[in-house]
Amino acid sequence: MKKVLAVTAAAAMGLSLTACSGGAASGSGSDSSGASSASGATSVQGASAPSDSSSVSGGTAAKDTYKIAVVKQMDHASLDEIAGAVTAELDVIAEENHITIEYEVYSGQGEQTVLKQIGDQAIADGVDAIIPIATLAAQVMAVCAEDTQTPVIYAAISDPEAAEVTGIDYVTGTSDALNTDFIIDMMLKQNPDTKKVGLLYSLSEPNSATPVAEAREYLDSKGVGYVEATGNTNDEVIAAASVLVSEGVDAVFTPTDNIVMAAEMAIAGTFAEAGIPHYTGADSFVRNGAFATCGVNYTDLGTKTADLAYQAITDGMGGMEDYYKMDGGIITVNTETAETLKADYSMFASMGELVEVSTTEE
Numbered sequence: 001m002k003k004v005l006a007v008t009a010a011a012a013m014g015l016s017l018t019a020c021s022g023g024a025a026s027g028s029g030s031d032s033s034g035a036s037s038a039s040g041a042t043s044v045q046g047a048s049a050p051s052d053s054s055s056v057s058g059g060t061a062a063k064d065t066y067k068i069a070v071v072k073q074m075d076h077a078s079l080d081e082i083a084g085a086v087t088a089e090l091d092v093i094a095e096e097n098h099i100t101i102e103y104e105v106y107s108g109q110g111e112q113t114v115l116k117q118i119g120d121q122a123i124a125d126g127v128d129a130i131i132p133i134a135t136l137a138a139q140v141m142a143v144c145a146e147d148t149q150t151p152v153i154y155a156a157i158s159d160p161e162a163a164e165v166t167g168i169d170y171v172t173g174t175s176d177a178l179n180t181d182f183i184i185d186m187m188l189k190q191n192p193d194t195k196k197v198g199l200l201y202s203l204s205e206p207n208s209a210t211p212v213a214e215a216r217e218y219l220d221s222k223g224v225g226y227v228e229a230t231g232n233t234n235d236e237v238i239a240a241a242s243v244l245v246s247e248g249v250d251a252v253f254t255p256t257d258n259i260v261m262a263a264e265m266a267i268a269g270t271f272a273e274a275g276i277p278h279y280t281g282a283d284s285f286v287r288n289g290a291f292a293t294c295g296v297n298y299t300d301l302g303t304k305t306a307d308l309a310y311q312a313i314t315d316g317m318g319g320m321e322d323y324y325k326m327d328g329g330i331i332t333v334n335t336e337t338a339e340t341l342k343a344d345y346s347m348f349a350s351m352g353e354l355v356e357v358s359t360t361e362e
Contacts, residue, residue: 069122073134074110078284085302119144158207198244202259211255237263256281
């Protein structure tokens with residue numbers, strides 16, 4: 001049994017963004033709070049569904065209809081991909097179990113106040129579970145669900161302990177913790193002459209803190225210098241990228257940082273044309289023009305998160321872990337960016353599963 005840990009609104013609202021790859025649920029619209037939303041439901045007829053009065057293991061009542069709120073922290077390719085995978089799996093679960101799962105997908109637009117409005121409304125609507133995507137969304141939803149103990153099953157928090165979403169009985173989810181050392185190894189194997197690395201991230205991303213600290217330590221151990229540049233808005237990230245180019249860095253590393261991800265389409269060309277490979281924490285960056293990454297498959301992560309949500313609302317959360325870490329090992333390379341860089345990446349094939357992609361306008 002997990003220890004109950006109260007999460008205060010002040011603590012959650014004082015923390016900022018997170019991370020993690022493009023899909024969509026059916027339908028679209030806007031709610032009264034200004035948050036964008038998409039909705040869908042799967043209803044399967046045929047085999048008899050369990051009645052509301054029956055029970056399942058864990059003492060929860062089985063139903064034939066469930067309501068789930070899927071809450072993206074903001075709109076970008078990483079979080080869109082996860083949301084799409086979540087809703088696709090909810091459709092599969094509904095069909096396989098002959099039930100109806102009604103879901104609505106919201107975007108908090110990167111705003112804490114909007115996320116709080118979404119969470120409060122979801123609780124008022126009596127949802128059976130909330131699936132927040134990214135750290136700030138998870139922190140806010142945990143606060144909103146504290147009184148009702150509505151299950152909160154988050155997706156894609158790189159460092160759940162640092163985000164303070166562990167040890168809470170009604171909260172669990174999936175972690176996309178980054179293997180920073182491995183990505184640096186990719187960088188050094190592709191270019192053994194790398195002497196100076198740019199570290200590009202946002203100070204408002206809690207999940208960036210640990211991998212950036214790891215990158216500093218690992219680069220120090222390798223005798224490789226580094227320059228840090230940060231930005232908290234699109235314009236600031238674009239300016240930070242220009243600073244790294246002017247500093248003459250040989251490569252750039254960015255962890256799973258939502259703020260940088262939102263600006264990737266704008267900075268990818270800057271780095272590629274300057275001959276600087278951009279190594280990142282998620283394949284969504286690479287699909288938007290970054291050079292390479294090694295990380296989890298975010299479609300798999302979204303699928304796993306939906307499965308956990310269904311387990312939570314049917315079997316209860318008593319036997320569930322604080323969080324579930326996804327396996328990595330998938331190396332993704334943007335072939336168009338590699339061509340611009342004139343970069344040979346054949347050595348990556350010996351380091352893991354290699355996936356080649358081209359740039360998508362997402």
